[in-house]
Amino acid sequence: MGQAAKVVSIGARSNYRPDFGQLARSQLETARKVKGMSQAEFASLLASMMGWPITVDTLEAWESDATPPGDVMMAVDLIIRSASTGVGEGQPRDVLTDIVGSQFADLTGIYASRSEFQATTSVASLFDDARDIKACGLSLNMLCQTYSDSRLQQIIEGGATLCCLFLDPHGQFIKQREAEEGYPEGQLSALTALNLGIMERLSERLTEDARARLQFAVYDEPIRFNVFLIDGQLCVAQPYLPQTRGVDSPTMLLRKRPSSGGLFPTFERVFTSLWERHGAQA
CATH class of the missing domain: 3.30.870.10 (Endonuclease Chain A)
Structure with a gap:
């Protein structure tokens, strides 16, 4: 009979520091894949939400080695929420409008x-x-x-x-x-x-x-x-x-x-x- 897996508490490791930059990059890439978009399409969607240009090169950097800005990550969180709740089917394409519509019923x-x-x-x-x-x-x-x-x-x-x-x-x-x-x-x-x-x-x-x-x-x-x-x-x-x-x-x-x-x-x-x-x- 094999030994039970040993659970290690992260809190017990005082030197542990999560890589929040990598977590943000992973979340951004996950949001894009959930939406089934290319980098160009996702950059365009983010640009429409943020109100300022976002290039494919910028998006690629955010997914690889650069840390996305906080306001971008807020937009990414909204995108993930809209996808996970099914909001957006047959509704306006604007993600923010979709979520507001979900919250306020009609x-x-x-x-x-x-x-x-x-x-x-x-x-x-x-x-x-x-x-x-x-x-x-x-x-x-x-x-x-x-x-x-x-x-x-x-x-x-x-x-x-x-x-x-x-x-x-x-x-x-x-x-x-x-x-x-x-x-x-x-x-x-x-x-x-x-x-x-x-x-x-x-x-x-x-x-x-x-x-x-x-x-x-x-x-x-x-x-x-x-x-x-x-x-x-x-x-x-x-x-x-x-x-x-x-x-x-x-x-x-x-x-x-x-x-x-x-x-x-x-x-x-x-x-x-x-x-x-x-x-x-x-």
């Missing part, structure tokens, strides 16, 4: 501004196949200016329902928002009135059955968010920040998930609450 994308959001997500992909669109906000430009009113007519005639709430162009709170964003008096009011006119002309062109599926109204309350709800599953939420133009405010993209919690129900209540007070009587 948050699938965060964009620094509305223009950044619209550069990566076409309004056609949001609305073309929609059967139910609910929107509340200020002027609702994403629906009225960016999306074709003829296409809106087509999807409503095809059976879609559209409910919109605009900030009253003649109310006090749109004037407050104009002042806060630094616009000349009446500029946001004129734009909102223009978009309301688009809705009115659209209603006139619809058949009688389809006209019943288009509802729009105004409200005069402090503006907090633009909210677009598509088919009860997808939400685009855009906050209004102090002293910041709406177009420069962040945009959140949320997809409702079967499990409870998340942010989707919060923004759904924002619309429902406003609609019950103003839209239902329109």
Whole structure:
């Protein structure tokens, strides 16, 4: 019968010093292999996360004899976590977005501004196949200016329902928002009135059955968010920040998930609450 293996306590070896540099190099190489990427692909991924160039030569050095910087290793840890939890399948390719989406249940994308959001997500992909669109906000430009009113007519005639709430162009709170964003008096009011006119002309062109599926109204309350709800599953939420133009405010993209919690129900209540007070009587 063989002898049992003798366990040696590392703590008992007072002179032992782990090679943290080698551990970091090994972790970086492991992360790359877990992702199934070449050095060029992994360098590109890290560069996109860090915001500064990372060459293949640099990555090769980090895997062989140079010690990767601490912030790079934090990014590597995120990559390993995203791979080990299965986050990222069918989701945005940005690793940080993937992990945030995992932590906050239904948050699938965060964009620094509305223009950044619209550069990566076409309004056609949001609305073309929609059967139910609910929107509340200020002027609702994403629906009225960016999306074709003829296409809106087509999807409503095809059976879609559209409910919109605009900030009253003649109310006090749109004037407050104009002042806060630094616009000349009446500029946001004129734009909102223009978009309301688009809705009115659209209603006139619809058949009688389809006209019943288009509802729009105004409200005069402090503006907090633009909210677009598509088919009860997808939400685009855009906050209004102090002293910041709406177009420069962040945009959140949320997809409702079967499990409870998340942010989707919060923004759904924002619309429902406003609609019950103003839209239902329109």
